[in-house]
Amino acid sequence: MRGSSGLWGLVCVYLAALPAFAAPPNGPSMITVSGPAQIFVPAGLMTFVAAAETPAGEVVLEGAANLAADMTGAFPSVVVNVGSTNFGAVNLEGIAGGHVPAVVTGKVSGRSDAPKLRLTTAFGGPISVLGFPGSGNGSIKLSCARNDVSDPTVLACSGQIHFCGGAAGVGHACAGGHVTTSVPAAGGDWTLSLNLTTDESNKVTGTAMATLGDGHSTGGFDVTGKYNPKTDTSNLKFVGFDDATKDKLSLSHFAADGSAGILKFKLVGQTGTVDLSTLPPAP
Numbered sequence: 001m002r003g004s005s006g007l008w009g010l011v012c013v014y015l016a017a018l019p020a021f022a023a024p025p026n027g028p029s030m031i032t033v034s035g036p037a038q039i040f041v042p043a044g045l046m047t048f049v050a051a052a053e054t055p056a057g058e059v060v061l062e063g064a065a066n067l068a069a070d071m072t073g074a075f076p077s078v079v080v081n082v083g084s085t086n087f088g089a090v091n092l093e094g095i096a097g098g099h100v101p102a103v104v105t106g107k108v109s110g111r112s113d114a115p116k117l118r119l120t121t122a123f124g125g126p127i128s129v130l131g132f133p134g135s136g137n138g139s140i141k142l143s144c145a146r147n148d149v150s151d152p153t154v155l156a157c158s159g160q161i162h163f164c165g166g167a168a169g170v171g172h173a174c175a176g177g178h179v180t181t182s183v184p185a186a187g188g189d190w191t192l193s194l195n196l197t198t199d200e201s202n203k204v205t206g207t208a209m210a211t212l213g214d215g216h217s218t219g220g221f222d223v224t225g226k227y228n229p230k231t232d233t234s235n236l237k238f239v240g241f242d243d244a245t246k247d248k249l250s251l252s253h254f255a256a257d258g259s260a261g262i263l264k265f266k267l268v269g270q271t272g273t274v275d276l277s278t279l280p281p282a283p
Helices: 002-017
Strands: 027-033 039-054 057-068 074-079 089-094 096-111 114-129 132-145 154-167 171-188 190-198 203-211 221-228 233-240 248-254 262-267 270-275
Touching: 039 096, 039 114, 039 132, 039 154, 057 096, 057 114, 057 154, 089 114, 096 132, 114 154, 114 171, 132 171, 190 221, 203 233
Parallel strands: 096 270
Antiparallel strands: 027 190, 039 057, 039 171, 057 089, 074 096, 089 096, 096 114, 114 132, 132 154, 154 171, 190 203, 203 221, 221 233, 233 248, 248 262, 262 270
């Protein structure tokens, strides 16, 4: 009996040392991504005032635009607004005057912890030059980035303005100048919602969706992969559809309880890598 008791004790110790398996992924689950992999999307009011020096004097250009990146990180053409009565225009004052039609386009790129934004405001149309009717056109090109890592809600922008204009009897001239402004950003923690099934051959299939901290959601992802019983983890591939066709996700060495895995992503033009084991446990 003593021998049997001793053997049973050894068996219990051995069983206690075995890892607790989380089992293959089945059913809905959610991963909340925080920390450096948070995603902030440029969105909100951008204003600008820029001066361009010409041989005949100064031209001051001003405008504002409500910006909103789509889920690929691109800015579709956005009309510039100057006041309530001059929608879709850049305002010119000085030796040249008028309200010139304009649009803003742009693209977000870079890592999620250091996003970059490039914006171009293109404008052109009838103006007055020293009181004479004429025409003008130009562009404002901005490069934006966080100037304070502790405040991801603001992107500081700087760039150049280029303007050409003229009128009969006055002549034609081009000028440039420097411009600075800022663009607000919204976001924070984001979630990856999964709904997965593992069959008897350990093949994993399902769907997923990413939801940003500002409330915007990507289109869906079809998920395929393989569960490895030996490591108790899965390697998953994601293929986006609808608004997520240009987004990219991959999840390797994923434990079904979310305690482990390497998540790589490109969402809203921003890339990042997350070690799920470093995230706070789900509540």
